[in-house]
Amino acid sequence: MKDSMEQDQRITKELGRYRLASPSPGLHERVLLAAREAWTNSESGLHWTNRWMQACGKFRQEILALASAFMLILGVVMQLGGSQSVLADSVERLTVMAAVSGSLHRATSMDCTVTKPGAADERVQYRLRWNAAGVTRVEMTSAGGTGQTLWISNGTVSAVDDERGTVRSTSITNIPTKWKALMEYLTPAAIAQHMERFGLRQADGQGSAQPGELVLVGQENQQVVEIAVNARTALPIALKKFLSAPVGTGKELAGFEEVRFQWNKAIPQELFIPGLSAIK
Amino acid sequence: MDPETVANEIRSRLAVGDPIALEMIWSEYASDLLGYLSAIHCSRIDAEDSLQEVFVTIAKKRKHIAGARLLKPYLFQLARNVALNRLKQNRRIRDSVEYLSDWLIPVEQDPPDKYRVQKLNEALTELPERQRVVIVLRFYRDKTLREIGTLLGISGNTAASCFRYGIEKLRRAMTGDQNERFHGAGSAHHERAR
Numbered sequence: 370m371k372d373s374m375e376q377d378q379r380i381t382k383e384l385g386r387y388r389l390a391s392p393s394p395g396l397h398e399r400v401l402l403a404a405r406e407a408w409t410n411s412e413s414g415l416h417w418t419n420r421w422m423q424a425c426g427k428f429r430q431e432i433l434a435l436a437s438a439f440m441l442i443l444g445v446v447m448q449l450g451g452s453q454s455v456l457a458d459s460v461e462r463l464t465v466m467a468a469v470s471g472s473l474h475r476a477t478s479m480d481c482t483v484t485k486p487g488a489a490d491e492r493v494q495y496r497l498r499w500n501a502a503g504v505t506r507v508e509m510t511s512a513g514g515t516g517q518t519l520w521i522s523n524g525t526v527s528a529v530d531d532e533r534g535t536v537r538s539t540s541i542t543n544i545p546t547k548w549k550a551l552m553e554y555l556t557p558a559a560i561a562q563h564m565e566r567f568g569l570r571q572a573d574g575q576g577s578a579q580p581g582e583l584v585l586v587g588q589e590n591q592q593v594v595e596i597a598v599n600a601r602t603a604l605p606i607a608l609k610k611f612l613s614a615p616v617g618t619g620k621e622l623a624g625f626e627e628v629r630f631q632w633n634k635a636i637p638q639e640l641f642i643p644g645l646s647a648i649k
Numbered sequence: 650m651d652p653e654t655v656a657n658e659i660r661s662r663l664a665v666g667d668p669i670a671l672e673m674i675w676s677e678y679a680s681d682l683l684g685y686l687s688a689i690h691c692s693r694i695d696a697e698d699s700l701q702e703v704f705v706t707i708a709k710k711r712k713h714i715a716g717a718r719l720l721k722p723y724l725f726q727l728a729r730n731v732a733l734n735r736l737k738q739n740r741r742i743r744d745s746v747e748y749l750s751d752w753l754i755p756v757e758q759d760p761p762d763k764y765r766v767q768k769l770n771e772a773l774t775e776l777p778e779r780q781r782v783v784i785v786l787r788f789y790r791d792k793t794l795r796e797i798g799t800l801l802g803i804s805g806n807t808a809a810s811c812f813r814y815g816i817e818k819l820r821r822a823m824t825g826d827q828n829e830r831f832h833g834a835g836s837a838h839h840e841r842a843r
Contacts, residue, residue, distance in 0.1 A: 377816055377817075377820055379823075380769070380816060380819050380820055380823060381788075381816070383765065383766070383769050383823075384769070384773075384784070384788050384819075385756075385788070386755055386756055386757065386766060387753045387754065387755055387756065387766075387769075387770070387789075388753075388754060388756050388789060389683075389684055389687055389752065389753060389754075389785070389789045389790075390687070390693045390751060390752050390753065390754050392683060392693075392697065393693075393697060396697055396700075397675065397679075399701065400675070400679075400697075400700060400701045400704045401671055401672065401675060401704065403701050403704065403705050404671050404701075404704035404705055404707065404708040405668060405671065405708070407704075407705040407708040407709050408668050408671070408708035408709075408711070411708065411709045411711075464738065467738065468738060468739065475698065475701060601694070602694070603739075
């Protein structure tokens with residue numbers, strides 16, 4: 370008895386040798402920013418719901434009858450068609466997408482490099498850096514070594530006029546075509562929105578995955594999309610788009626577009642001010 | 650200001666849609682909630698993500714939360730629901746990832762008996778969730794067993810039992826009693842193994 374009491378005292382003493390880890394720097398800002406966004410969104414959402422309820426109120430019984438009939442038909446179709454695997458597949462896709470999308474929406478900064486094919490077989494590289502204030506800095510480097518930098522924020526594109534040394538701003542709708550292909554990588558929210566169209570699911574074979582990574586595959590038009598995701602943070606590490614090889618040829622898929630991501634790293638604030646560091 | 654007055658102030662601000670309530674909830678409850686979530690997840694990163702989700706839920710359901718009779722226990726219950734959902738959702742994606750302990754760190758840079766320190770850390774992680782939570786809140790958030798009982802929605806006696814059993818299991822683990830299996834339901838090990 371005495372021995373166990375001594376042991377207990379020793380354990381309580383040893384527990385005192387620990388402390389809870391300190392919160393990450395910036396947690397306060399991150400959490401409250403997300404909460405304020407949700408606060409604002411729910412305000413507008415509440416109005417929309419009310420309007421919808423009012424509009425549907427008159428036809429509530431009819432809507433319920435239609436929904437019941439639809440569910441019955443769906444049940445019969447699934448029973449006859451043996452679509453359980455389709456349903457399970459959809460659930461898996463939703464789970465994966467929810468994890469990746471949630472992490473993207475919580476990101477505080479993004480630094481990604483996009484390599485795309487340019488004119489005459491040359492490779493064009495873009496570097497996009499985004500911060501939580503909503504500014505994206507885009508740098509383009511072509512094979513010839515020429516470069517250009519844009520700053521995009523709140524639907525406005527800014528660039529430095531090389532001759533006058535002044536900053537010109539214009540609406541994002543006037544952005545040159547060569548930059549338009551980057552719009553899907555402009556912000557983590559845009560990436561999340563775009564990924565929803567890929568219909569991502571976990572790849573059957575995880576052979577190409579590095580330790581701590583999961584490989585997700587999806588499809589966009591005629592292209593196969595392969596995304597390596599950090600299994601711990603659920604944030605994308607790399608994204609590749611391949612042209613589909615003709616069925617039965619057994620050919621390797623040709624690399625077409627590649628994006629590499631870095632998340633939540635500190636990026637100097639001056640990089641997000643147009644003209645302040647145009648050559649970086 | 651006493652805690653009950655602060656809770657009333659927060660409730661009334663939530664009821665009228667004043668976002669200052671979020672700041673007040675942060676200064677009043679965030680540290681305790683983070684400690685609680687760390688004890689559930691045994692991971693600082695997951696605890697921080699869950700804390701963010703808790704605050705987002707508060708923002709969305711503010712009218713509902715404004716009507717809570719006991720605000721702090723209500724927020725703790727909300728935090729637990731968020732954490733358990735998160736554990737369920739992340740199970741698939743984390744199957745292949747080795748567990749890393751980042752939530753509980755030694756006070757000393759170079760502890761004298763590293764093996765024992767590591768063993769205690771592991772033993773604490775292996776405890777059933779409720780016992781671990783009670784021990785963490787008692788030792789690392791300086792709560793009395795009665796306060797812990799109120800926060801978790803259990804009686805003070807139940808909290809005391811959880812504490813006693815938890816310490817007993819830690820003692821057995823530290824003295825190497827292998828006959829005692831304490832990978833019970835709710836332990837972090839159990840959750841990961843499922």
